[in-house]
Amino acid sequence: MAGFLLRRLVNYVVLALVATFLAFTLASATFDPIGVLQQRNPPPPAASIEAKKRDLHLDQPIPQRFVTWMGGVVQGDFGRTITDRPITDELGRRIGVSLRLFLLGITIGILFGVLLGVVSAIRQYKFSDYFATLFSFILLSTPVFVLGTLLKMGAQGINDSIGSNVLIFVGETTPGFQGNWFEHLGDRLQHLVIPTLAIALGQIAYYSRYQRSSMLDVLGSDFLRTAQAKGLTRRKALFKHGLRTALIPMATLFAFGFGLLVVGGTFTERIFGWFGMGDWLVTGISAQDTNITATVTLFVAVCVLFSGWLADVLYAALDPRIRVN
C-alpha cells in the first residue's frame, strides 16, 4: 500500500511540472511588463528599462527562463515580483491566509452537508427533505459575491441592532490591535464568522445533494435490512452500517473540494478583504507578473494532485474492497 501511494506521488511530481511549465510559457508569451513600464508618464530612462529586462530575464528564450526559475524553485526561491519583492516570503504568508480562511469553512461544510444529506435521504419526500432541497438549490444558484454581499448586509444589521461591532467582515485582523494572545484570537474569530459562513453555506448545499443520493442508494440495500434483523434499531443501523458505506463515494468529492477551494476562493477573498492565494492570482495577472502566475499555478497543481492522492488514501481507508495488496 505504501509503495503504491509512493509511486503515485512520483507520477504527480511530473504532472505538476508539466502544468507549471505550460502556465509559465503561456504567461511569458502573453504578458508584456516592459510595455506597461514604457507607457508610464514620464517614461522611465532607457537604461532602467534595459536593467528591468535583464532582471526579468526577458533577453532569454522562454524555456530557458523556465529552467532558471525552476532551478530557484527547487532551492526554495520562487524568484521576485515585478516590483522586486521576494515571492517566497509572500507565498508562505498568503498560503497561511487562505488556509485560515477556508479550513474552518470547508470542515463545517462537509460535516453539516453530510448531515443534511443523510436527514434528507432518510426523510425522502417529507417536508424536511423538500426544505433541504429548496435550501440547497437556492444556495447553489446564488453567486458567491451575491451571497457575500447579503451576508455583509445581515452582519451590519446585527451589529446595528446590538450597537457594537461584533461581526467584522473586512480583513483578517483589526489593524493595530493590541492585547494578549487570547484577545487576538477573539479578534480573529470576529473577523472569521461571516466569511466562514459564506464558504460553509455553499459547501453544505453542494455536499448535501451528493450525500442524499449516495445515502438513498444505501437505504434500500440488503445489508441494512440484515443489520436491523440483528436487532439494531433503524436509526442505529442507518448510521453505523448505512452512513459508513454511503461515505465511500463521497471521499473523492471531499478531497477535491478541499484542494480546489483553497485556490478557487478568489471572490470570497476579495469580498472580505483577505489577501490569500486566490486574490494573488488576480493581482499577479493584472500586474502582468509571470513569476506570481507560475507560482500560483504550481500551488494549484500541487493542491489538485495532493487532493487526488488524498482521495486515494481516503478510499483505501473507507473501502476494504479496493485496498491494494
Next chain:
Amino acid sequence: MTTSELQFDTPSDRVVEGPVLQVEDLHVSFPSEAGRVQAVRGLSYSVSPGEVLGIVGESGSGKSVSSLAVMGLLPSSARITGSIRFQGRELIGQSDTELSKIRGRRISMVFQDPLSALTPVYTVGDQIAEAILIHKRGSVSKAAAAKRAVELLDLVGIPNAAERAKAFPHEFSGGMRQRAVIAMAIANDPDLIIADEPTTALDVTVQAQVLQLLETAQEVTGAGIVIITHDLGVVAGFADRLMVMYAGRAVETGLVDDIYQQPRMPYTLGLLGSIPRLDVSEKQALVPIKGQPPSLTDLPPGCPFAPRCPMVVDACHTAEPPLFDVDGSAEHRAACIRTNEIAATDAEGAEAAVEIFGAEVADDPEVAKIPREQRETVLELDHLVKEYAVNKGVVFKRRVGTVHAVAGISFDIREGETLGLVGESGCGKTTTLMEILNLQKPMSGEISVLGTKSSEVDGKRRFAIRRDMSVVFQDPMASLDPRLTIHDCIAEPMQVHGYSKSEINRRVPELMRLVGLRPEQLSRYPGEFSGGQRQRIGIARALALEPKLVVLDEPVSALDVSIQAGVINLLEELKAKLGLAYLFVAHDLSVVRHIADRVAVMYLGKIIEIGEVDSVFEQPRHPYTQALLSAIPIPDPVKERQRERIILTGDLPSPANPPSGCRFRTRCFLHASLPPEKQRTCIEVEPPREVQAPDHEAACHFAQVREVL
C-alpha cells in the same frame, strides 16, 4: 459438519407454551401510483416450537412481505393490520425500539441474496459479534463476543474460522456468506428463524450444504423455522407443514405429505405439475399455468386464480373462496369450491395436474428417428481452450498468472439434438458459450459449425455462419432493447442479414405466432410484457434467421416455475417442428433432464462426464456428477427423506490455480476414501475421458456406478 462445544439453551428452558408465532388475519398494503397494492390479504398461520413451516409461492404472492411484517422491517409506507403474536405478545403497533429487542434475539432472519446481505466495510467476524453485543451489552465483553463469533463460524462450517473471521464479506464466496448470515441468525439462540429463499441465489451443491446447515441450526437452537421458497423441491424434505400462497392469501395449507400427494387446489396442482422431475426417465408432460398472477391493486371479486384455472366455473367469479377443510380434516385446507371434485380424480400429485390441466408431451422431431451417427454434425468442439491472463500493475502490466477457464473440452451436437451443458458457477460454461458465439480462432483446439472450422473462416464467411446459429439469453429483462418495439427487436437480425422489407413484414408476425404471442402486440415495447413473454420474444428473435443451432444460456432460470414450464414446452415444440439443435446451458439439472437428449457435466473447465441423458442421470459414473445429482431436491417428501445426500465440502477451487491430476480430487468423497497409493494416481495423473457405457463417457480413474436418485 463441525461439532462444537458451543452452548445453547436447551429448548425445554422456555416457559412459553403454545405456538411461537401466530399470525391472524394479516393485511399489508403499500401505496403505489396505480392505487394501493394489497400485498397480503387476510393471512393466518401459526408456527409451533421446533416446527418447520414452508411457505411456497411465486414472486408477488406476498410470502416475503408477510415475513418482513413479522420482523417489523417493512417500510413505513406499509399499512399493516391484523395480529402477529410472538410467544403470546402482540407485535403489530410496537415501536422500532421495542421490536429491535426481539429482532435478532428471539426472531432472526436469513435473507435471499447473501452477496449483498453483509455490510461491505466491516469484517465478517465483527458483524457476527455485533449481533451478540447488541443484545448482551454489558454482560458480554467485546473479546468474548469476538471469540463466540469465531465459534459460530466454525459451527456453520467455515474452515479456519479464527483466520476467516477477520476477512471482509467480499473475500467470502456466496455460500460462505450465507453461512455467515446463518451464524448471525443463530448467534442469540432464537426461538424462531425466518429463512427467505435462503438457497435461491446459490449453486445446487452449496444449496444442499446450506439446507443441511439450517437443519443443524434448528437442532441446536430448537427454534421454529419458517422457510420461504418458490421451489417445491427445497421444502419437500425439510418442512413439516406447508402453506401455498397466491395473490396475497394462503390457498392451501397442510402437512407436507398431504399437499404433495393430494393437492386440493388447482394452483398447487399446477405448481407441482410444472416442475420437471429429476427422477422421472420417461417423457414427462409439464403443466404450464397460462396467464399471469393478478395485479394486486384492483382485484376483481371471486377467486384470484380463476382466470388461470382449468377448472373454473361461473361460481368461481362470484366470491373469493375461504379455506375449506379437506377430507374433514382441519389440518389440510384448500381455498377452492371444487376441492371435492379434485379429490375424486384417481391420479395423485403431479399426475392429477397433468390430467386436470391437460398437458401434453411434445413429439420427437422427425430427424430423431435417424440414428445419431448418421445425422449431420451441427456443432463440434475439439479440445477447445480458453485462458485469461491475470495481470498486475497499473502502468507496467505484468502477467502473474493464468485463469484456465476452459481447459480443452470436446463435444459435438447433431441435427435435432439437445445437449445440456451443466456445472456450478465458475466452471467455464459461459466462457465456452462465448467462445462458440465469437467464432474466432480459439487459443487452441477447434470450433466447427456445420463442418466449417472457425479458425479457417474469413469475416464474410463468419457473418454467413452466424445465420445458422443464434442465442437466447438468461435475463429476458435485459436482453431486449427497451427503446425498440417488439417488431423491431425481432426484425433486427433479418435487417442485418439483408432481408427485404416485405419479407421481414411477412416473417415477423409469423414468428410471433410461432412462439405463442399475438401479432397485434408487435407495436408495443418490451416493458409492457412479462418475463415469460419477453423470453418468448427473445426466442422469436433467435429463430428469425431460421438457424440450425440455438444456444440457450439459462433461458428459464429467471422465470417463475409456472411460467418456466410454458417456455420449456415451447422450446420442445419448436425443436420438433423446426428440427433445431440446442446447446442448453443450465445449472438446473431437472430442466436439463427434461429437455436434453445428451448431457455434458463441466467442472473447472473440463467435461468430466458426458453421454445420453438417462444413462448419465440414472447411472452416473463420476463422483462429481453423483454429488450434483444427489444435491438436487426432489419434490416428493417421501423420497426426499429417504435420500442420502452427498455433501461436497467447500467451494470450487480457483481456476487460476487448479489442483494437479484430477481437478475434482480436492472435494471428492471417493478420493478421500481411497488407500494412499490409489490417491496418488488421482494427484499425479489427469484422468482421461473413457467410454463407460454406450454413449456415456466419464473422466475418473475409479469410475463406478452409484445411483443417487
